[in-house]
Amino acid sequence: MSRKYLIFALAVILTGSCRNNTAEISGKIENPVPGEYLFLDELKSNDLISVDSIMISGDGVFKFTRAVKYPSFYLLKINQKNYLTMLLTPGERIKIRTEHDSLNFPSEISGSEGTELLVSYNRELLKAINRLKSLSDIYDRNIGKPTLPSVIDSLDLLAQSYLNEINRYTKEFIDRNITSLVSLMAIYQQVAPNVNVIDPSRDIAYFQKVDSSLYSRYPHYDQVMIFHDKVAELTARYGEPGTDTGGPDKRMTAPEISLPSPAGDTIKLSSTRGSVVLLDFWASWCPPCRTENPNLVYVYELYHKKGFQIYQVSLDKSKEAWIRGIREDHLEKWIHVSDVKYWNSVVVPQYNIESIPFNYLLDREGRIIAKNLRGDALQRKLAELFK
Template sequence: MKKLLFALPLLLLFACNQEPTVKIKGSIKKGEGITLYLDKLHTARVETIDSVKLDKNGEFSFKTKSSQPEFYLLRLSNGKLLTLLTSPDEEVEVNSISTHMNQAYIVSGSTGSAFVKDLNDKLKETKDSLAVIRKELQEKKADPNYSSISQNLLAKYIEVIQDQREFSANFIMKNATSLSSYLALYQKIDDNTYTLNENDDIKYAKVVASSMRALYPEHEYTKAVLANLETMQKSLDNLKIKNLIKEKGANYPNLSLKNTTGKEINLNSLHGKLIVLSFWASQDVNSRKQNITLKKIHAKYKNNGLEIYQVSVDQDAKLWKEAIEKDGLNWINVCDTENGSALAVRNFNVQQIPANYIISKQGDIVGKNLYGLALEEKVAQYIK
């Protein structure tokens, strides 16, 4: 008995000295001769932890100390990679193929890594769907029914983006205690478009920050999201104060897009004027007809405080500029040709082309999707 009692403290001491680890193993098919790296993802850098040259079976095994959830990359020397989110003492198994590393992999033994896969799979589905729609818009430009076709495709485009936003928001609310929510918060549809809107969706940043602060107060990702939240909140507060002082932007989001010469023009810079915010496409027949009405209104009221801020959803800069010149449009014309002005379309919930908003001199939206005589009458009503 004395020997047993003597040994027990030693066992406890030994157990306390064991640092938590994460084991990651699996196989990468068609990976013979390729080097596989295990990288730890920090907020501002990537740290290579280990590496192995894959044999003909593509099998690998890594082990690293880890006392809290961490993001890791499995990265091949051919540039292919996938992201994992591990917790202490997890034994993660990953099976993939070297040519499609992040598209055809199976992960088990790690709830966080499964969440990451769900997020990335959904984002890929969204990007692929948007690419198909953009391609179809390009291919259908010569179609005599392009007007109705483009409206339907644009509505579908917005629907896909909105579906992604709802997925990201719901994911965060369901999995707020997982570090994967950090990833959901900062995913991007393209270089300029987050899945969540910075101002409108700040509540989700607060949820993630609150959860991470409670669970992992010293984690570098917690400090990063708290700092970002503070910046977002200050920006939002400053915007609110600015709007109250200048009485502008009361019920519409700002836009900042480039004109034909590359100069960026803010919609809010037109505060104090009556604004016709017009969305159009150079190859859309109804948009070109609408330009006739806009020219008439602009000529009549431009000296009385009327401004037209026209946003094109074109992705062909040449066609956009040619249409402006041919129609003689001498007001503000802007476009993000890389993305078809997708963010502007999304922020104003545009579901058809052409579309328009009438914004009063006080910054209130006083009309929407008015055409022909109805548009003329609404402008005349508020130009006084």
Template sequence: MKKYLILAASTLLLAACSEKPGYEITGSVSNADLNGQYVYLYEYGVKDAVPLDSALVQNGAFVLKGSQNSPALRTLRFSEEAVEPARVAPGENAPFMATFVLENGKLTVTLDSTSTVSGTPENDAQKELQGKIKGLRSGIDKLIADMKSGDEKLIEQAEAKYDEIDQKITEAVVNYILAHTDKQTAAKNLYDFRYNIGEDQQNEIISKADSTFKAVPGISYMIDHLNVLKKVAVGQKFTDFEMPDAKGEMHKLSEYVGNGKVVLIDFWASWCPPCRAEMPNLVKTYKQYKSKGFDIVGISLDSKADAWAKGVKDLDITWTQLSDLKGWQNGGAALYGVNSIPHTLLVDKDGTIIAKNLHGQDLEDKIKEVLK
């Protein structure tokens, strides 16, 4: 009898050892209208991806089980018919949607107006960061309302506070990324905050990142973009290109740059509100310094000639304007790594780039300095 008991125990032990490790996702959904709907699991960052799995929401809950060979970014969401897609600020999950690291273990998902995932160290750390970001943004709506108030003093105070909050959020995100340069959530945060994190910090992060980090969708694009920016960094000579003016006549950038004048290369578009807001400053600066050795070359990212021409007229732009009317596919913008506008480069008399993205008083002060 004892022999049979030992044999049975051995069989059970072998069976347990042969079981594959797996994950179990226990989810809750706060919106009762989503009962009877399916929530789908997708590979993150893949356009038109086919769902990897799905679960029916019943009584505000769902369960997904499976096995994951290695941690991978995944997204849980409903169909667009069930939940309309919404744009959210960087670092946040859209309503009733969550991007997380799928790995073996017990995960808890809350799909709500602000969704969260927890249960493993990486997901817990990401949830903590999201909580910190949410706390910092708690007063943003009032600040935005104040910025639309029409009260100049209130607007100035609100803008200063908004910038302070934005800086604190970016610092928190950068600290998280630098502490997790081998984690996929950190890579996703870098991509999501790519317009907030400076070029130097991005290069620092990439230099410390491992292959898992660099394999996350979007990171290879960022690396390529950073390599382009190195070619047009401060201290480098400007990169020449050819582009038509409003009459269709071709001109090289070198006709205007590197010929003894200090030149501002201004990437802009008539449809860009920040560009239009900055233009009166440029008009004023141009009028003040054009006779002293200063010039501007505007590179428009417009795609319609009439809109471009109207913008030039309405904004009282009198300096050289070039555009291939290809919008964000503008050839010059690609050479200079432009992914947001306005984007400016100040080039010295000999064609050396001496500053980037200076505006308002900062630009005027630099022009005064180099024209002495």
């Protein structure tokens, strides 16, 4: 190839590369205020950096282009209270239609899966915030009334119920999107100042799960590095998973479970006495659970003949999805039970389950000897027990 054509080929390659790394944000603001500015800010470390701005035109049409090397968080902003959080990926073409006063909840959005997920999550978060605010309004209306103490008791119960609901929704959102940076944004959310949706003192394992997934994929992204350091600090403060006091204590006999199998017959947990048992809580809709299942197949094949059994309890809400998950992950060889009631399953309060995957390792007498062992940690523990 001649030097002339080589230079031309390189120019084409480089031009194509630049184009692929360029994200485009375009759309229309309904009922615009001409003369106002629309800003594009990048979230860098712990600061927002303004990277571009345009004056809003009379027809509300706008367009930004931005060179993006890897998935990054940006804000499309009119002011400090009216903005849209976006997860921009190289090559994306985001199209937005929104009212002037509700940029954070556009009526139409396409072209960016990450941004669409963030908008969807923020809608649910806003519902929770509004429900909690309504309780605060009820409290204000009852100040000075003799019934206030009983009203407070009722409001506390409702508030806890609302918090539990958004906590579970957020955990499921993270589980479904554990490989995406949207999980990083979700785990930081609050429903009020200093009221975290996911509290690290109770759910340190979720912070570690997000860190483990994202740090392996985006080790050079500053937001992920900051989070990685934060999780190390939180782990030092709150301990490793399994050191919490929630659920049955170690050396305690695991509470009885008696639930239907896929075939419809009832199988009790106590029927496994005489074997070392992994009591595992999972669901077909839970990606981290499905990721761990091949490890369960491996250890079952390795130790079943030596006296190892798995009693797997599903939090599925559909029997068909539950059975399909068992079949797809090749889990047919061990015990499966479920009442198919999702988070309303009887085992959730019985075992204080706040997230899945979740498990206990039981000795041959049905006593708890370990909690939340997965991957290499489970393999090491079983190797120790069956040596």
